[in-house]
Amino acid sequence: MTSNSSGMYPLTAAIQHEALRTHSAPDGAFSVGEAHREMQVHRDCRLDECARKATAFQTLIDAGRVTPDSARQPR
Numbered sequence: 555m556t557s558n559s560s561g562m563y564p565l566t567a568a569i570q571h572e573a574l575r576t577h578s579a580p581d582g583a584f585s586v587g588e589a590h591r592e593m594q595v596h597r598d599c600r601l602d603e604c605a606r607k608a609t610a611f612q613t614l615i616d617a618g619r620v621t622p623d624s625a626r627q628p629r
């Protein structure tokens with residue numbers, strides 16, 4: 555092991571990972587597969603606080619994969 559790689563931390567990987575975690579609404583529509591993935595990435599997000607999760611959720615509703623009634627959470 556060498557210690558001269560301390561300045562070579564692969565920041566790009568972290569930046570790309572963070573980009574995947576954006577909570578902004580997407581520029582375009584999600585496919586059903588993308589929506590499923592986004593729902594998993596944002597599983598800890600609230601629908602009313604994460605536009606991206608809300609968009610993914612709406613995509614699945616439109617695709618008939620989920621029904622809003624069964625997914626509605628009690629306040």
Ligand SMILES: [Zn+2]
Nearest residue numbers: 577596599604
């Ligand atoms: Zn989110």
